[in-house]
Amino acid sequence: MSEPRAGEVRVKRLGLVDYAPTLEAMRAFTAARAADTPDEIWLLEHPPVFTLGQAGKPEHLLANPDGIPLVRIDRGGQITYHGPGQLVAYLLIDLPRRRLKVREFVHLIEAAIIATLADYDIEAARKPGAPGVYVAGDKIAALGLRVKKGCSYHGLALNVDGDLAPFSCINPCGYPGLKTVRMADFGVSDGVSEVGERLVEHLLRLLPLY
Numbered sequence: 001m002s003e004p005r006a007g008e009v010r011v012k013r014l015g016l017v018d019y020a021p022t023l024e025a026m027r028a029f030t031a032a033r034a035a036d037t038p039d040e041i042w043l044l045e046h047p048p049v050f051t052l053g054q055a056g057k058p059e060h061l062l063a064n065p066d067g068i069p070l071v072r073i074d075r076g077g078q079i080t081y082h083g084p085g086q087l088v089a090y091l092l093i094d095l096p097r098r099r100l101k102v103r104e105f106v107h108l109i110e111a112a113i114i115a116t117l118a119d120y121d122i123e124a125a126r127k128p129g130a131p132g133v134y135v136a137g138d139k140i141a142a143l144g145l146r147v148k149k150g151c152s153y154h155g156l157a158l159n160v161d162g163d164l165a166p167f168s169c170i171n172p173c174g175y176p177g178l179k180t181v182r183m184a185d186f187g188v189s190d191g192v193s194e195v196g197e198r199l200v201e202h203l204l205r206l207l208p209l210y
Contacts, residue, residue, distance in 0.1 A: 007098075007209035011200055013193070014044040016084060019051070019071060026153040029092055033151055039098075041203060042090040042155075043196040046082040048166060053077040053144060060171040068166060075144035075154040077131070078174030085162020085182070087192045089199060091155040095147065098208045102147055106131060109156055112202035113141045116158070119198050120188045130175070133158075135186070138179040139172055158199065159183065160192050 014022070022044065029040070050061060050070045060079040061070060068081075082088060095105055110126050113133045117124040117140070124133050124140060133141040141158040159182035167180040183195065 007207065008038045009093075009204060009207065010038050010040045012040060012042045013196070014042055016045045016047065019046045019049045019069075019082065022046070022090075023071075023073060026090055026092065030148055030151050030153050033094070033149075035097075037094070039094055039207075040092040041200060042088075042092070043200065044088050044090070045084050045086060045192055046088060048081070048083040050079055050081055050166070050170065051075075051144075052079045057174065060174050061169065062171065063169045065169070066166070068169075073154075075146045077142070077144040079170050080142050080144070080157065080173060081166045081170060082157060083162050083166060085160055085192065087158040087160050087196050087199065089155045089158075089196070089203070091145075091152055091203075093152045093207070094150060094210075095152060096150040097210045099210070100208060102145070102152075105152065106143060106145070108206050109143055109203075112199060112206055113156065113158060115202040116195065116199045117183070120183060120186070120190070122183065122186050122188070130173070132173065135181055138181040140181050140183070142173055158195065160188070160190075160195050 048068045052072045056078045114124045124135050127134050131143045143156050144154050161184040172178045
């Protein structure tokens with residue numbers, strides 16, 4: 001493979017894709033990485049699915065009347081929901097090459113989400129001790145990462161205009177009673193694709209070069 005350009009990130013727009021094969025593709029990409037493998041960001045949506053982090057507690061799934069699949073996975077964090085209308089960005093980044101520690105990377109991801117929301121005049125913020133992004137205390141974006149040999153996978157999920165009803169079936173990210181909101185609740189008419197392009201711009205702006 002040729003030497004990547006300094007700071008190169010390849011952005012892939014995958015559309016609506018099933019969760020399990022996408023997870024396997026992330027794992028395979030990460031396992032096969034070499035020192036000269038360019039970083040990638042995958043933008044996509046998933047059909048309805050609950051995912052439970054490696055230390056997650058199944059009791060945080062309170063009900064499941066629609067029989068949405070539950071997948072136990074290898075990221076950090078508790079339970080969350082993915083579905084159409086939610087922007088998912090998987091971040092396949094070589095952290096040491098960009099001189100990033102995991103905590104700094106999480107801060108960078110949150111900053112990119114906050115900047116994206118600010119583009120739509122939505123004032124968002126972090127919450128101490130609770131990774132993700134919040135609007136007036138309500139969760140609008142979730143984060144969950146796995147790092148192997150310095151390289152990250154999994155990433156973030158930002159609620160754009162999807163159905164929020166499945167969140168009422170869980171304790172989102174393990175927090176009972178946590179309200180979940182979406183960008184459409186604040187008058188945003190752009191869909192997942194448009195919001196994804198804005199998010200990528202901010203991620204690329206904030207990622208350190210190498």
